[in-house]
Amino acid sequence: MWLDVSKLTEAIGRIKNLRVFRVINPWTTFAFLCAALIAVPLVTILYYLLEGPSETWHHLADTVLLTYVLNSIFLVVGVSALSLLFGVSTAWLVSTNTFYGRSFFEWALILPLAVPTYIVAIAYAGIFDYTGPLQQFSRSLGLEFGPNFFEIVNLQGVMVIMSFVLYPYVYVLCRAWFANQSSKLLESGRILGSSPTRTFFTLALPVARPALVAGTSLVMMEVLNDYGAVKYFGVNTLTTGIFRSWFSLGDISAAIYMCGVLMLVVFLLLGLEKWQRGKAKYDFDRSGGKPLTRYNPTTTKKVLATIWCSIPLLLGFVFPVLMLINWYMISDTGIMDPAFATLVGNSFSLAATTAVLGVAVAVLLIYSIKLYPFWVMRILGKFAILGYSIPGAVIAVGIMIPLLYLDNRLIQYLEYFLGPQAGLLLTGSLVGLVFAYLVRFLAVGYFPVESAFRKTSDQYLGASRVLGIVPARTLFKIYFPLIRTGILSGILLLFVDVMKELPLTLIMRPFNFNTLATRAFELASDEMVAEAAAPSLVIILTGILPIILLSKLVSGKK
Amino acid sequence: MKINLYSGFLIGLLACVFVSCDLGTTGNVVNVYSHRHYPIDQELFSEFERETGIRVNVVSATADELITRLELEGERSPADLLITVDAGNLHKAKTAGLLQSVSSSKVEEVVPPRLRDSENYWFAYTYRARAIAFAPDRIDAATISTYEKLARLDLGARVVMRSSENPYNQSLMASIVAHLGSEQATEWCRGLTGNFARNPRGNDRDQIKAVAAGQADVTVCNTYYVAKLGESPNAEEREVFNKIEVLFPNQQDRGTHINISGVGVTRHAPNKDNAVKMLEFLISAPVQHRLSVENHEYPVRDDVELSPYLELWGEFLIDTLSLEKLGEFNAPAVRIMDECGWM
Numbered sequence: 001m002w003l004d005v006s007k008l009t010e011a012i013g014r015i016k017n018l019r020v021f022r023v024i025n026p027w028t029t030f031a032f033l034c035a036a037l038i039a040v041p042l043v044t045i046l047y048y049l050l051e052g053p054s055e056t057w058h059h060l061a062d063t064v065l066l067t068y069v070l071n072s073i074f075l076v077v078g079v080s081a082l083s084l085l086f087g088v089s090t091a092w093l094v095s096t097n098t099f100y101g102r103s104f105f106e107w108a109l110i111l112p113l114a115v116p117t118y119i120v121a122i123a124y125a126g127i128f129d130y131t132g133p134l135q136q137f138s139r140s141l142g143l144e145f146g147p148n149f150f151e152i153v154n155l156q157g158v159m160v161i162m163s164f165v166l167y168p169y170v171y172v173l174c175r176a177w178f179a180n181q182s183s184k185l186l187e188s189g190r191i192l193g194s195s196p197t198r199t200f201f202t203l204a205l206p207v208a209r210p211a212l213v214a215g216t217s218l219v220m221m222e223v224l225n226d227y228g229a230v231k232y233f234g235v236n237t238l239t240t241g242i243f244r245s246w247f248s249l250g251d252i253s254a255a256i257y258m259c260g261v262l263m264l265v266v267f268l269l270l271g272l273e274k275w276q277r278g279k280a281k282y283d284f285d286r287s288g289g290k291p292l293t294r295y296n297p298t299t300t301k302k303v304l305a306t307i308w309c310s311i312p313l314l315l316g317f318v319f320p321v322l323m324l325i326n327w328y329m330i331s332d333t334g335i336m337d338p339a340f341a342t343l344v345g346n347s348f349s350l351a352a353t354t355a356v357l358g359v360a361v362a363v364l365l366i367y368s369i370k371l372y373p374f375w376v377m378r379i380l381g382k383f384a385i386l387g388y389s390i391p392g393a394v395i396a397v398g399i400m401i402p403l404l405y406l407d408n409r410l411i412q413y414l415e416y417f418l419g420p421q422a423g424l425l426l427t428g429s430l431v432g433l434v435f436a437y438l439v440r441f442l443a444v445g446y447f448p449v450e451s452a453f454r455k456t457s458d459q460y461l462g463a464s465r466v467l468g469i470v471p472a473r474t475l476f477k478i479y480f481p482l483i484r485t486g487i488l489s490g491i492l493l494l495f496v497d498v499m500k501e502l503p504l505t506l507i508m509r510p511f512n513f514n515t516l517a518t519r520a521f522e523l524a525s526d527e528m529v530a531e532a533a534a535p536s537l538v539i540i541l542t543g544i545l546p547i548i549l550l551s552k553l554v555s556g557k558k
Numbered sequence: 559m560k561i562n563l564y565s566g567f568l569i570g571l572l573a574c575v576f577v578s579c580d581l582g583t584t585g586n587v588v589n590v591y592s593h594r595h596y597p598i599d600q601e602l603f604s605e606f607e608r609e610t611g612i613r614v615n616v617v618s619a620t621a622d623e624l625i626t627r628l629e630l631e632g633e634r635s636p637a638d639l640l641i642t643v644d645a646g647n648l649h650k651a652k653t654a655g656l657l658q659s660v661s662s663s664k665v666e667e668v669v670p671p672r673l674r675d676s677e678n679y680w681f682a683y684t685y686r687a688r689a690i691a692f693a694p695d696r697i698d699a700a701t702i703s704t705y706e707k708l709a710r711l712d713l714g715a716r717v718v719m720r721s722s723e724n725p726y727n728q729s730l731m732a733s734i735v736a737h738l739g740s741e742q743a744t745e746w747c748r749g750l751t752g753n754f755a756r757n758p759r760g761n762d763r764d765q766i767k768a769v770a771a772g773q774a775d776v777t778v779c780n781t782y783y784v785a786k787l788g789e790s791p792n793a794e795e796r797e798v799f800n801k802i803e804v805l806f807p808n809q810q811d812r813g814t815h816i817n818i819s820g821v822g823v824t825r826h827a828p829n830k831d832n833a834v835k836m837l838e839f840l841i842s843a844p845v846q847h848r849l850s851v852e853n854h855e856y857p858v859r860d861d862v863e864l865s866p867y868l869e870l871w872g873e874f875l876i877d878t879l880s881l882e883k884l885g886e887f888n889a890p891a892v893r894i895m896d897e898c899g900w901m
Contacts, residue, residue, distance in 0.1 A: 063896055125760075130767040131794035148773065153759050234721055234759040234901075247622035248723065250629070330791045339600065404630055411634060427630070506619070514618070522618060526595050527761050527783065530791075 027368035027471065028377065034365050035380040038387055038439050041398025045263070048256040048401075056251035064236065065261070072237040072265060075159055075230075076223050082163030083219045084212065086312045087170025092200055095178040096186070097295045099305035106175075107551040109309065112316030113168045114543030116500040116517065118228025119536045120165050121158060122524045123320035125232065126327065128152045133323070158233040164316035166222050170215035177211040178204060183292040196295050213273055217389075220269055224262060225391040227503035228521050238262040239503065242393045252401070259394040266389055321540060324533045331530035344538060347499055347516040350430070354437040355494035358445040359487055361438065366450050367475050370461070385443035392440055392504030399436050400508065403427045428510045436508050441497050445490035452486020453479070492546035499539055587613040588832040591628065592641040593621040594819055598853050606839050612832045621647035621725065628656045633826045638833040640680075641821045644725040646732060648680040648820045649885020657822040662834055668841045669858050673818065675882060680822035682881070683840045684855035687874065688730050688815045690805045691766050691784060692776040702776050704808045705734065705815070709749030717750065718765045718774040721758040722895040726780060726817055731895055732887035733815045733879055740890060747898040758901050763787060770798040780817070785854035785867035806874035813875035817884070819855065 053061075093099065094106050112120075126132050128150045135150055151157075178186070185207060189199040205212075227239050236244075238261060246255035297305070365384060369377045387395065403426045410426070426432050456479060464474040480487075502517045509518060516535040523532035592599065595618045603614040617624070621642040628635055628651065640657065642648050651657050657679045665674075665681055673682040690702055697716065702708060708717055720727060735743040755774035765777040766787060781804065788799040806814040821840060823833045839845060846857040854865045 129764075130771040131792055131798060135771075136794055148756070151756070153764075154757070236901075244723070247620065247626050250622075250626060400630075407634075428627075506623075522595055525761075527763050527786075528595075528597075531597070 027364075027371050031365055031368045031377055031380045031384075034361060034442075035383045037435070038384050038442065040402055041390065041395045041439060042386075044398040044401050045256055045259050045394065048253055049260045051253065053257055054251055054253040056245065056249050056254040057257045060241070060245060060249075060254055060258075064241070068236055068238050068241045068258075069261065069265070071155060071230075071235055072224065072239075072262070074155065075162070075235075075237065076220050076265075076269065078156075078159040079162045079166060079223045080216050080219050082160065083167040083170050084216060086163065086167040087215060088174050088205070088208075088212065090167075090309050090312060091171045091174035091178055092204065093305045093309060095175050095294075096196070096204075096292055097297060097302075097305060099297070099302035099309075101306055101309070105306075105309045105313070107548065108313055108317075109171055110168045110547050110551060111313065111544065112165045114496070114547055115165060115317060115320060115540050116228070116502065117162050117165045117222070117226050118232060118502060118521060119324070119539065120316070120320045121161050121229035121232050122520075122529060122532065122536075123323040124157070124161050125153055126529055127319065127323050133326070153233050155233075155235050158229055158235050162223060162226065162229060164312055166219045167312055167316070169218040169222070170212065173211040173215040174208055177208045179292060182207050186292055196297075209277070213277075217270065217273070221266070221389050221391075224266060225393075225503070227393060227506070232521075232524065238265065239391055239393050242391075242397065243503075246397065252397070255397055259391075259397055262391060262394060266391075270389070321537075324536050324540075327530040327533035328537060331533060340534065343514055343516055343519055343535060346513060347539075348542075350433070350437075350515060351495045351498040354434050354441065354498045355445070355491040357434065358438050358442055358494045359449060359490040362442060362446040362449045362490060363475075363483070363487065366446070366453050367471075367479065370453065370458070371471055385446045387439040388441065388443035390440065392501060393507065395436055395440050396504045396507035399432065399439065400427065403432050428508070430510055430513075433505065433508045433510065436504055437498055437501065440501075440504060441494055444497050445494045448489040448493065449483060449486045452483035452489075456482045489550055492550060496543045496546050499542055585613070586611065586832070587615055588638050588829050588836050589615045589617075589636045590639045590641060590836070591617050591619075591624040591637045591824075592639075593619070593624060593643050593647070594641055596853055598848065602840075602845055602848070605845075606836060609839070610832075610835060612835065614836075625651050625654065625656065628824060629654060635824060635826055636828065637824045638827040638829045639821055639836060640824055641819065643817070643819050644729055644884075645680075645682070645818050645820060645881040646725060646729045646885045646888045648675070648822055649882055650888065651822060652679040653885070656825055658825045658827070658830075660823045660834060660837065662838060664838045665841060672876075672878075672880065673858050675822075676880070680820050681837065681841070682818035682820045682858055683846075684849050684853075684857060685816045685818045686780045686782050686855055687806060687876075688726060688778055688817060689781050689784075689871075690776060690807050691769055691779050691802045692805060693769050693772070693801065694803045696772075697775040699803070699805055702807075703805065704811070705730070705778070706746065706808075708753065708776065708778070709746045711749065711752070713753050715753055715755045716775040717753040718755050718768045718777045719750070719758050719900070720761060720765055722892070722900040726762075727778075727900075728888055728891055728895070729817050729884040730778065730815050731891035732884045733877060735887045735891050735894065736879055736883040737812060740894070743891075744894050744898065747894050747900060751898050751900045766802060767795075767798050770801040781856075781868070781871065782854040785865065788867060804871055806871070808877070809875050812879070813877040815877045815879075816856075818881065 090105070090109050094102060094109065127134055129135065130150075138145060152161075182204060186199060186204060189203045194203070224237075224239065226237075227243065230237050231240050231243075238258060241258045242255050242262070245251055245258050365381060369381045390398075407427050460478045461471075461474060464471075464478065469477075499515075500517060502521055505515055505518050506521070509515065514522075516539050520532045520535040520539070523529070523535075590603070600616075603616065606612065607614055615636075617627075617637070619627070621640075621644060624637075624640060624642075625647065628637060628640065631637070640648070640651055642651075648657070652675065659678045661678060666678070669681045669683075673685065674680065690705075690708075692699065692702055701713065707713065722728065722731075731743070731747065734746055738746065756768070760768075762779040762783040763786070765779055766784060768774050769777050784799065784802070784804055787795045790796055790799075808814055821837060823830060823837070827833050841858060843859060843862055846859045847862040849855050850857045850862060850868065851865045854867050856868060857864070
């Protein structure tokens with residue numbers, strides 16, 4: 001015989017024994033699939049970028065592109081700076097000083113996170129409006145200001161407003177840092193006789209860099225993602241540019257080029273930080289140690305601290321919410337209206353589905369990396385959470401195109417079975433929308449679950465393997481109870497983020513489908529601001545609950 | 559046990575979502591893509607459902623988004639009707655091959671020829687004038703009696719306008735291009751932007767408020783926004799209404815520019831019969847009456863009672879230009895606005 005069977009079997013056996021094949025199993029396949037699906041929008045955009053620009057893109061590049069880029073950068077830089085100012089200062093005061101209302105501010109300062117930026121923007125446009133409370137009040141006092149005195153509906157206005165909504169990202173991370181991670185260092189500084197101010201500037205601030213960077217990056221992502229606030233204020237940015245290229249100019253390829261430029265800005269910002277940090281390492285004490293003993297400043301300083309902490313809380317939360325409540329009172333929106341109930345139902349079920357699915361995916365993904373901790377798997381994990389740095393509008397564009405393609409393929413088969421009424425299956429369906437949310441928000445569920453996993457021991461894995469228990473059972477029986485808090489936090493955070501989401505939902509929402517967010521924005525854009533108050537308030541209320549719960553969880557753990 | 563609770567909750571949720579996912583775009587329905595999101599529209603659709611037993615599904619978005627969506631969906635689109643607040647967009651949809659011609663004797667009888675497409679691809683069911691609102695104590699009506707006068711150098715920086723992205727302004731610009739030609743229209747646009755008291759921002763009502771507040775003396779806005787201020791629950795907004803006056807420009811020559819709320823049946827409408835029923839419903843006398851009295855739009859029928867505001871302003875000469883021209887001249891109009899820096 002010319003073929004030696006035994007040699008062939010041996011060869012097959014050798015191939016099978018290759019490391020690559022040994023690790024192909026449901027877990028690794030799942031991780032790979034996750035990363036592949038998340039990659040869909042990015043690959044789509046890359047593919048179209050390589051196709052070359054269209055006529056419309058040239059026109060845009062010649063006329064308006066520079067303004068878009070400059071406005072976006074101005075917003076990113078301005079909002080980051082102001083968020084750092086308010087986030088870091090309040091975090092420092094709250095975690096290292098005693099003053100009036102400290103424990104109240106500790107959680108209340110997070111509240112602006114519950115309010116989407118576009119709703120705050122709409123509220124402020126109303127507050128400063130000619131017929132708004134501020135101007136009415138000043139007129140009733142007989143005060144005369146110039147006609148442009150109350151003008152806030154512009155680039156600078158939207159920058160300041162965004163800062164007051166987004167500073168909590170910096171605040172939350174810095175607070176945790178000051179209170180736990182660097183407490184030993186700060187105590188040492190104090191023992192060596194350093195004044196509070198000096199400790200802050202020379203010790204706390206430089207060492208807190210990872211927290212500052214993480215918080216500020218979240219702020220930047222949110223700024224670039226925003227569509228509602230800038231659109232309402234008539235400020236043209238790269239994100240509104242995507243909408244304009246696609247919808248007004250009807251050129252999807254120009255929209256994709258706009259996405260490309262936006263992604264370039266995102267990667268530049270991320271790269272800039274990496275480059276600037278250089279080889280510096282920020283090691284910290286994970287065990288945390290005992291919380292810091294707080295400074296006890298003079299009464300005047302305590303009052304000043306209280307006032308300073310009230311500013312962002314009032315501006316980012318209290319005033320806009322009061323304006324919305326006022327609008328709600330004068331409008332005749334019926335909360336009990338069935339149409340309104342549908343709206344609430346839509347938002348809630350969408351948010352709940354995405355939250356549960358997202359966290360489930362995150363748990364499985366992290367667990368499979370834990371089971372097979374190769375570098376490939378780790379990279380897949382990093383890749384899967386990339387979506388959070390991609391603006392919602394970009395994800396929508398990147399998903400709509402392949403979905404349409406798939407639909408047009410699929411429809412040929414469907415029509416064969418179902419007849420001509422089959423219709424488009426995926427495009428503009430809830431499945432498509434939830435998928436897009438997962439791509440965008442997976443990281444939101446991923447981080448809390450990952451940190452919960454990190455606190456568990458790997459020994460359980462070995463132990464259950466020795467006992468012959470399959471990994472899936474280990475996950476459910478052993479790890480699930482251990483990471484429950486992480487899962488709960490992940491679900492809550494994801495839930496709130498989906499409730500607030502606007503640009504992606506606007507593009508991808510199904511037929512006959514509105515969420516509280518899209519309805520509120522639509523009503524406000526159609527000059528029915530008062531009617532937009534009810535859906536806005538529901539979004540804010542649902543956003544507050546998880547924040548309070550999470551805050552309790554975090555402080556409970558301490 | 560916890561896990562079972564969790565998973566039960568999960569499955570329940572998923573079931574809810576997929577049940578509500580039953581899109582119901584087929585059966586005895588009519589699917590409407592609409593750029594109009596007034597509360598009254600929802601009421602009218604409900605009434606249509608009661609009268610005919612046909613379910614109305616609505617997708618609301620801007621006309622641009624809806625047209626893009628129709629294009630993407632192609633022949634599989636579930637949409638039967640496209641409703642826009644601007645003739646330019648209907649023309650855009652027609653030339654993109656997204657609409658179909660409809661012959662309905664009822665519609666042809668009621669809607670005057672100049673308020674519909676020459677080939678019956680779309681019809682207006684209400685219209686509104688793009689009038690001039692001004693502060694009578696600061697500016698003489700005679701100096702702003704035409705759109706052309708708003709661009710005159712001697713007027714000074716006393717005009718506020720909203721953004722050039724707004725379809726109402728694009729159509730106004732298109733009408734100017736159609737009447738005056740590109741060259742003069744560019745000159746007009748340059749003059750007008752030169753007279754801006756501030757950079758364009760906000761909506762129609764914001765412009766009117768800016769005039770009342772003294773940021774500027776004159777603006778161009780849709781008539782029904784003025785009426786809405788007049789009946790606002792906010793006393794300050796009613797005060798704004800009292801501070802300004804409305805003027806219908808170009809009454810001595812071509813007439814005041816108008817725009818429409820219009821509707822067309824989509825090219826691949828799966829429920830065409832129901833769509834035509836909806837068309838006829840929208841131009842029926844009771845519906846027209848409600849649109850005028852409750853929403854202060856001008857009805858296309860001449861046999862219905864007008865809202866008190868429309869009565870107050872009286873009859874006016876309407877621009878003779880065919881509405882199709884607004885769509886035709888949209889592209890050059892946008893280009894000119896870009897060139898002149900009308901943001």
